[in-house]
Every structure is written in structure tokens, then in C-alpha cells.
Amino acid sequence: MDADPESAVVHAVNDLTARWARELPDGNTVVSGLGLWPLLALLATAADEPGRGELAAAAGMDASAGSQQALELVRAIEGSQDLHAALGVWVHEQLKLAESFDSVLPAPLVGKLVGDASADKPKLDAWAAEHTDGMIREMPIEVTPDLMLVLASALSLRTTWVTPFKESVRRFYDGPWSGGSWHWLERVDGELDAVRRYDDLTVVTVAGDADVDVLLGIGGSQTDVLSGLLQVQGEGVPGSRLIEQGEPGAEVAPGVKVGQTTAPRPDLKLSLPSFSVEAEHDLMAARELFGLSTVSTDPGARGHFSAISPTPLAVGQAKQKVLARFFATGFEAAAVTAMGLMRTAMPTQQARRLEVTLDRPFGFVAVLRKSRLPIVAGWVATPTEPGD
Numbered sequence: 368m369d370a371d372p373e374s375a376v377v378h379a380v381n382d383l384t385a386r387w388a389r390e391l392p393d394g395n396t397v398v399s400g401l402g403l404w405p406l407l408a409l410l411a412t413a414a415d416e417p418g419r420g421e422l423a424a425a426a427g428m429d430a431s432a433g434s435q436q437a438l439e440l441v442r443a444i445e446g447s448q449d450l451h452a453a454l455g456v457w458v459h460e461q462l463k464l465a466e467s468f469d470s471v472l473p474a475p476l477v478g479k480l481v482g483d484a485s486a487d488k489p490k491l492d493a494w495a496a497e498h499t500d501g502m503i504r505e506m507p508i509e510v511t512p513d514l515m516l517v518l519a520s521a522l523s524l525r526t527t528w529v530t531p532f533k534e535s536v537r538r539f540y541d542g543p544w545s546g547g548s549w550h551w552l553e554r555v556d557g558e559l560d561a562v563r564r565y566d567d568l569t570v571v572t573v574a575g576d577a578d579v580d581v582l583l584g585i586g587g588s589q590t591d592v593l594s595g596l597l598q599v600q601g602e603g604v605p606g607s608r609l610i611e612q613g614e615p616g617a618e619v620a621p622g623v624k625v626g627q628t629t630a631p632r633p634d635l636k637l638s639l640p641s642f643s644v645e646a647e648h649d650l651m652a653a654r655e656l657f658g659l660s661t662v663s664t665d666p667g668a669r670g671h672f673s674a675i676s677p678t679p680l681a682v683g684q685a686k687q688k689v690l691a692r693f694f695a696t697g698f699e700a701a702a703v704t705a706m707g708l709m710r711t712a713m714p715t716q717q718a719r720r721l722e723v724t725l726d727r728p729f730g731f732v733a734v735l736r737k738s739r740l741p742i743v744a745g746w747v748a749t750p751t752e753p754g755d
Contacts, residue, residue: 376436379427380404381597388593390653397644397691399702402520405440405454406706407658408433409518410672410682413471418662418671425658434473441520448577449526453498457491457517462676462710471674474518484510491517495688495703499523502701507647507686509707515680516708526575527697530556534641534695552695553638555628559610561635563603564620568595570603571637573698581698583639586621606635643692650685650706659685665711672708683709 384400391398404426411422412434423430437454444452455477458464477494480487491506498521508517532552539545561572568591571583584596609619610633618624628634654660662671663682670679684707691700 375428376440380440382427383407383425385594385597386656387653388597389590390656391589391593393589395642395644396646397689397700398646398648399522399687399689399700399704401452402522402687402689402702402704403650403657405437405520406518406704408437409454409472409474410662410706411658413672413674414662415669415671415673418658418660421661422658425656434471438473444522447579449575449579450522450524451498451500452523453494453521455494455498455517455519455521457487457519459515462515462678465674465676467674468676472518480510480514480517482510482512482514487514491519491705494519495521499701499703500525502690502699503688503703505688506705507688507703508684508705511709513710514683514707515678515710516675517705518708519703519705521704522700522702524579524700525697526577526579526581526699529574529576530554530558531697532637532695537640549640551638552641552693553636555630555634555636557632557634559606559633559635561637562606562609562620562623564609564623565595565599565601565603567621568592568599569620569622570596570599573637575698579698581693607633639693641692641694643690643694645690646688648687648689650687651682654685657685667711670711675708679711680708681711683707 380401383404384398387398387400387403407422407426408428410433411419411426411428411430412432414422414430419430423433426433428436441452441454444450454474456472456474457478457480458476459480459482461482478490487510488506491508491510492504495506496504500523502523503521506517506519508514508519532554535551535553536548537551538548558574561574563570568584568586573581573583575581582596584592586592586595604620609623610625613619613625615625615627626636650657651659651663654663659682663685666679666681670676670681672680684705687702687704689700689702692698
């Protein structure tokens with residue numbers, strides 16, 4: 368896969384993340400569109416219509432190329448020094464696989480499921496921990512007897528700042544965080560252009576020492592800031608120009624004021640709270656957003672994934688567990704995304720039946736079974752036991 372940031376896959380992942388970010392509730396949260404995208408792409412290739420088209424649209428790619436692009440994306444990530452990725456597939460030992468399985472779902476077949484949570488869950492959890500360097504220790508999926516296939520991705524990121532921060536405790540007496548004391552980070556360097564203004568959005572780039580940077584954004588609502596960070600275009604107004612646009616004390620961009628320094632040349636002071644954010648997302652709660660509407664319904668006898676198995680399968684679980692930590696010396700993040708394909712109930716053929724309803728006067732006779740000797744005989748003209 369072309370690792371250039373203009374590549375179609377990078378645009379597709381970015382667009383998925385932006386659409387997801389617009390749907391997030393207010394408050395501390397974190398998501399990984401990168402963790403989800405390969406799974407949607409793989410499922411798109413494996414799915415039947417109309418689910419195939421829905422998944423491809425959500426992933427922003429052609430369904431026929433989805434599985435190959437997903438694998439190429441993971442391989443490209445492995446070229447990074449700081450970011451690592453893995454894909455895994457677990458198949459129930461009783462699931463019959465289609466001949467096309469390897470071509471439509473070529474992710475590594477990690478292991479087998481036996482349908483027993485006490486045996487399957489530790490294997491899934493161990494894989495999540497191994498591929499997130501211990502940051503996430505549990506696969507976000509429930510093991511049930513009808514779980515036939517698990518498709519999962521894992522991401523782990525650890526980077527160290529080129530310029531570390533100094534740590535302190537800061538108390539606020541006004542503003543939205545007033546009344547609290549917070550662990551605070553602060554640093555000063557000469558990289559003025561690490562700050563850029565894009566209309567009503569300020570973006571700060573905090574550089575890692577290898578191949579990962581962290582962008583910080585301020586200005587407007589949560590939705591506007593996240594969308595802006597994901598869709599920044601052009602060079603914006605760099606800090607070296609912003610510093611010339613106002614007198615000391617003037618705000619020249621959201622969260623950016625012109626100050627003064629005794630240093631021999633202009634510099635940049637960046638301060639913010641350290642943070643650690645963890646979240647778990649049930650992707651089925653927004654299944655339309657992720658192209659899961661059709662493939663999560665009961666498919667009847669045919670199933671949604673005939674290229675995987677002749678057994679009728681549907682997506683029954685889709686979850687992501689993700690965390691991000693920003694601290695004095697660096698940044699770390701991890702995400703595990705998992706989807707469970709479940710066996711759906713096979714339709715049963717209905718035979719004819721006779722229905723007898725004694726809703727009028729009727730007679731009865733008691734007999735010995737072998738000789739048919741009548742013991743008592745009678746007639747019921749009206750029911751004798753009230754319903755109450």
C-alpha cells in the first residue's frame with residue numbers, strides 16, 4: 368500500500384474517523400477509526416449484497432479490494448517505529464468454511480474457538496494484551512455458544528517527546544475547571560510554527576522523537592474541534608506570523624495570546640493538563656454509521672457471509688476498547704476492536720397438523736387399555752370449572 372498521506376486508504380480512514388467523531392457525545396472519550404477500518408474492509412469483501420455495499424460505503428473503498436487493502440495497511444503500519452498493528456481471526460472448530468474463505472478473509476488465522484468461555488476468553492484476552500504491549504488486557508467481546516468467528520485488530524503506540532514537559536500542580540479559580548487542582552504540564556521551545564491557526568481552530572503539533580506527532584486543538588465545540596483536526600487543509604497561519612499580529616496580552620487565535628520573554632529570541636510556551644482517557648464503544652449502537660445495518664440482521668437460511676461459510680452468519684457483536692495517555696515525557700495509546708460473527712437460527716420446515724377444539728357439548732368414555740372395557744361414560748353439556 369502507498370504509505371503517502373494522500374493515498375486513498377489514508378483518506379478513507381480519516382473520513383471514517385471524522386464521521387465517527389461527529390457522532391460522539393460530549394465529554395472525555397477516545398476512538399480509533401484506524402482500528403475499525405481494516406475490519407470493515409475485510410467484512411466488505413466477505414459479505415453478500417446488500418450488506419457488502421453498506422460495509423464498502425462505510426469504509427469508503429471498493430469491496431473487491433477491501434481485504435487486500437486492509438492487509439497492506441497493517442503491513443505499512445509495521446514500518447513505523449512507534450506504531451504497531453495486528454489482525455487476527457478465530458474460527459469455531461465446528462464451523463464449516465467455504466472454499467473462498469482464504470481469499471475473502473486472508474487475515475492471519477490465529478486460533479480456534481470451542482464455544483466454552485473458560486477456554487476461549489483467556490486466549491482472546493492474551494492476544495489483546497500481547498499486541499497492545501499490555502495496555503489493553505481484555506478482548507472487548509463476549510464468548511457465547513453461538514459465536515462462530517471473531518475478527519479483531521489491535522494497535523499500540525508509544526512515543527517520546529522531542530522536548531519533554533515540566534510537571535507541576537495548578538489550581539484554577541475561574542473558568543470551566545475552577546475549584547480544582549490539576550496535574551499540569553509546561554514546556555518552552557523555539558518552535559513557533561508548531562502552532563497554527565485555521566480560521567476558528569488552533570492546532571498545536573507536539574512532535575515525537577520517531578515518526579509520530581500528536582495534534583492538539585482548541586476552538587469551538589467538541590464536534591468542531593475534532594472534525595477540524597481530522598480535516599485540516601492548507602498551511603494555516605503559522606505561529607511566527609501570529610506573534611506579529613498583536614500586542615502583549617492580545618489573543619491572536621483560540622487559546623493563543625502574545626506574551627513576553629527574557630530569552631534572546633521569540634519562543635513558544637505550551638501548557639496543558641496531562642490526561643488519560645479510556646473508553647469502550649458498542650459499535651452496534653451506531654450500526655448504520657459503520658455499515659452494519661444489514662449484516663447484523665437475521666439472514667435466514669442464506670446468511671450474509673456465504674463466502675466465509677455455508678452456515679448462516681450475522682454480525683452479533685462489534686466493540687472497541689481504546690485508551691490514550693498524554694504525559695510529561697511522551698504519549699501512548701492502544702485500541703482493540705473486535706467483531707463477532709454469530710450462528711443464526713436455522714429455519715425449521717413446518718409440517719401439517721390437526722387441531723381439535725372441543726368448544727361444544729361432548730361425551731367421554733373410560734376404558735381398560737387392552738380389552739377396551741368401558742369403565743365410565745359421560746357427557747359434558749357445559750363446562751363445570753369456572754376459570755377464576
